[in-house]
Amino acid sequence: MSWLSNVLKRNSELEWMFDLDLTYETDHRAYLKKIALETCINFIGRTISQSDFRFMKDKKRQFNDWHYLLNVRPNTDQSAADFWQSFVHRLIYENEVLVVLSDSNDLLIADDFTREEYAVYPDTFKNVTVKDFTFQRTFQMDEVIYLTYNNEKLTKFMDGMFDDYANLFSRMIEVSLRNYQIRGIVNIDSTQELSNENQAKLQKFIDKLFDTFRKATVALVPKLKGFEYNEVAKGDNKGQSFEELMKLKKSLIDDVANILGIPNALIHGDLAEYETSIKSYVKFCIGPLVKKIADELNAKLLTKEDFLKGDKIEVRGVMEKSAIENANNADKMVASGAWSRNDVREKFGDERVDDPRMDEYVITKNYQTLDELEGGENK
Template identity: 70%
Template sequence: MGWLNDVLKRNSELESLFDLDLINETHHRAYLKQMALETNINFIGRTISQSDFRIMKNGERQINDWHYLLNVRPNTDQTAADFWQDFIYKLIDENEVLVILTDNNDLLIADDFDRIEYAVYSDVFQNVTVKDYTFKRSFQMDEVIHLSYNNNKLAKFMDGMFKDYGELFSRMIEISMRNHQIRGTVGIEASGKLDSEKQSKLQSFIDKLFYSFRKNTVALVPKLKGFDYTEVANGDNKGQSIEEVTKLKRSLIDDVANILGIPNALIHGELSEYETSMKAYVKFCIAPLIKKITDELNAKLIERNDYLKGDRIEVRGVAELNPLEVADAVDKLIASMAYTPNEIRIKLGDEPSSDKRLDQHYQTKNYASVEGGENQ
């Protein structure tokens, strides 16, 4: 049966079935990195996209062009929710994000740019590219919105981690596929040596036979005299189960979530720890991002003198508490004169009321002190 070896060596499927290719190259599973990043970064992006950007002047909200750009439609191709989700993705994934204001008053997120840094003067951005268009003009730092995530070392760590996970995941998939591989032997009654024409016909028939077994749930093949196919049992099929592969992918998502400050229970939708996880998520992940965005918007959109007079851009709607969940605490804060009702409204993310009574302090009897003691 020496001729059979020659036939098998010319057939990649049979070669794989008989494990003749003993050297398997381990490929880096790039989609693992993309899956982990997409899951976590989009989770943060969806949260920030719910923000309400408020331009405040003398304690009152201003409804102007900036209100429309930041909250409704920053440009002709994106809604505000899409814009801020894309903004956060670029900030975390690429470590920085650049937003420019065009002559048509559109806010555009740059896909590529060159930054010229100076020690004393403002940095300059050149070759700013959005989609397929590159702007010929340069942009000064005070003309753009630019944020850095400051995670250069973190990015290197994540690249190394993804490489290790990719190699491990590839090996698990290969072992699982090998252990669940269909293997068989073909016995042929032949007298003398087969010529090349007969070998070719035989090889073609074997190819169709194994293709039918591999691709179809139910495969029927003719039984020929002198030709026997016997499937080789694959033992107990020990190897990597689907659950183990799933655990590995979940572990990778968890590691990235920990790096970005997202509680694992929250990213996987575990409701048993939802309240505690949400508080930690808002405090350690969302609040720092909102602070970065708020500081940059105030620095670029509000003049210094106006800012010192009290003008602000505030980002609300994400980090604030639900009023219905803290109603008892609100009652005690107002009743003890710690806060006025309007101050409480601001802390809960609502705009202050124009009713002057909500600017006054109130105290209930149980918090009031009695002069001279109880017998007076």
């Protein structure tokens, strides 16, 4: 019956059910790229946001305006944790980040800028834009905090890989949907071609029928004389399963994590390899990034003369181990006489105590000083 073909062509639900060709653009799977990048970048950003920036002078911490800007409130709109998380996100995602100091002494992360490079003179930054405001002045390299992450922009480097994953993921979803869809045949007792009015009524009833099957947990359909619906196939477990789709997404995240130096077990919360993963993460991912930030801050916020005198900016709170969890090791470090108690405090991220006795080197379990040991048993 020719009217049936017309009905099928106008019914989008029946087109799907009879496996007509479907086209998926890879742009529709852009969220795959977003998930992988955001998962890994935010993981690093949350880690760096816990850092404690210390201005050290004569081995004592200084509390000044820079301490407040870097640890409490960099600008009027961000806390320090938000600022450093945004800083790391832009650094990794855009491969570079620029921070300028405004006339009101706010640290601002630039959304856009133009860098002019020179061979023997410092580079300059023009058209620096923060939100909807563009600075009219030109910033010199020694006036800004500027970092680059790698030699190539991460998103550009991974575009080809994401296209392949998106194509594969789209095809897996297409196959899964077709394997799990409901197929049926509608038999109509008619010996003549239906009028346009009857076709419209039939079409409306069929649409309502399939909409009920798709949405309702329990669907009751009246049985009409001359109209019969029979399912010819139901969804089965053949083809791509949900677990396989999740494995593909996980594999994509793993690839991004490997590039950034994040252990796969750590990014997925696998506690079986937690200790090993943490050590690898801190050493090969966070360590180099903290070194980049510390070097830039020391170069831009301190003069060469002050740095050579021993003044420096330290980034603490991420690289250090817990003193409580390593109490036995701390005890051995002091008891061996290799480090003073202030040295050990410093290694575990605590500040030195202003007490000369804490700088003494002691040995053995009795915590004797070297002078006492020489004047006592061994004299």
